[in-house]
Amino acid sequence: MxxxxxxxxxxxxxxxxxxxxxxxxxxxxxxxxxxxxxxxxxxxxxxxxxxxxxxxxxxxxxxxxxxxxxxxxxxxxxxxxxxxxxxxxxxxxxxxxxxxxxxxxxxxxxxxxxxxxxxxxxxxxxxxxxxxxxxxxxxxxxxxxxxxTEEELPKGNAVIGIDMGIRAFLTASDGLQVEPLNALRKAEKKLKREQGRLSRRKKGSENRKKQIVKVQKIHQRIRDARTDFNHKVSTAIAKHYGTVVIEDLNVSGMVKNHHLSKSINDQGWHQFKTMLGYKLGWRKADLITIGRFDPSSKMCSKCGNIKHDLKLSDRIYHCDACGFKMDRDLNAAKNIRNMGLIKVGKGIPEFTPVESATAAELSKGGLRVATL
Ligand SMILES: [Zn+2]
Structure with missing residues (x-):
């Protein structure tokens, strides 16, 4: 080979x-x-x-x-x-x-x-x-x-918007929330330790060569865990939804932001989006990408009011105009879904109930999920 x-x-x-x-x-x-x-x-x-x-x-x-x-x-x-x-x-x-x-x-x-x-x-x-x-x-x-293969894959009906985040890996407009993978954090701590050891090994020494392999193997484990996680989440979503709206994340711009970079790399958003795209494609389901727009988190998904003073630390969105209260990420996901539907000229449909089958499939696969 x-x-x-x-x-x-x-x-x-x-x-x-x-x-x-x-x-x-x-x-x-x-x-x-x-x-x-x-x-x-x-x-x-x-x-x-x-x-x-x-x-x-x-x-x-x-x-x-x-x-x-x-x-x-x-x-x-x-x-x-x-x-x-x-x-x-x-x-x-x-x-x-x-x-x-x-x-x-x-x-x-x-x-x-x-x-x-x-x-x-x-x-x-x-x-x-x-x-x-x-x-x-x-x-x-x-x-x-x-x-x-000639096999036809069924396509789901529901329409969702997805908000990708740090605290939650993703929040869907129907209330599905998938938590990030903790195993990655642990592996990264180990990686840091072993990389420190590597830097202290003498160049060209046998011990250094061994340490390089050790570090590469941790990298590989992190990649494997991330890929596995992204496969599970993207498969479950592609199976159950007919139209998925997602923000066109400007990942390279966000990674520059020091605070966010670790989590973003952790979660491999880019990989997730790629997988979701081709898996929806297999089922002839749609992936709608919308531009990154500020109001997705600042806008009230019920009345359209913009809350200019929303802080990153506010976990609950509380609308000053209509009194509406909702989890911040869920509100953003609803806006993303609505923007996507407007973009393709479908207008805003009725609220779709939680696709509980997705949550069930993911928790069976060992992932932590919640329904908001
Ligand atoms: Zn409102």
Missing amino acids: ERHFGACRFVYNHFLEVRTKYYAESKAQGKAQGLNYFKTCKMLTELKKEYPWLYEISNPSLQQSLRKLDNAFTAFFRKNNDYPNFRSRKDNQYFIVPSGFRVDGNKLIIPKFMEGMEYRDKKAIPGKIKQIVVSRDVSRYYASIQYE
Whole structure:
């Protein structure tokens, strides 16, 4: 696997250089032509003669590196992305297996790996496998199996707005509240301690190398816990709601705020939003994103009055105009839902009752939830 990672990275980097040079030279001659995927595939055959160890690597996997590189160039030329970067040894390592694979019990059989590789998840794959991506994160290996299925996933009916927060991970406009993950706090304390130890180890020493692995493993545990948490919450929400409105969080702007940064990183909002988006998409349910607007917390969700003197410490929203009282985050979530519906021209619907099935599913999964 390590050789496959290394070879795919090598091919990617080699052809990034080749394509960069080719483009510069043709531009200098006034042609401004680039290389495409097929041309680099042909050049790969020649490159193998120069570096025979590449013959040990599955050719379709090497070609996928060229495909990835070609996609990176396309994104760059369409101005969707920056110029492609070299892949580093330090990045997460992966290679793509686009064909020639087979699943036998809990063994993955892929080209060039004669005996196959055992994997832990024993769930049967419910569709036709399209491709497999093998990756490594610190010291663990993963296989992502992409498959196609005819299975139709049901879509929920209810419409909710979601307020993402620090005190509560999220508050939904129907009263569902999900608390943040405490395990992350604990792991972060440990991380700090071990990082302190690392800084005291002598450079180049064996002990320092060991300590680096230790720190990487804590990072990995934090990532795993966060990903698991985000999967549970996004799955439950995507299952039960037909339309979800969420604020377009300006995370990069907020992370600069010293106080908030830790919690925001903790909770991986960005990851959560990405997951929620694609999971709703599977069910043909809608994710509506609204711009970040101040009144979501300052506005009264009942009468529309704006409370200018609302402080961050006020946990209860108390409207001076109509006397309405409500949990601050719940009030914000209701405003977010209403703004989202206005944005798509649906107007404001009747109040939807708590989707209690979501809360039940999440607490069964070990998460702390409340109903406001
Ligand atoms: Zn009011």
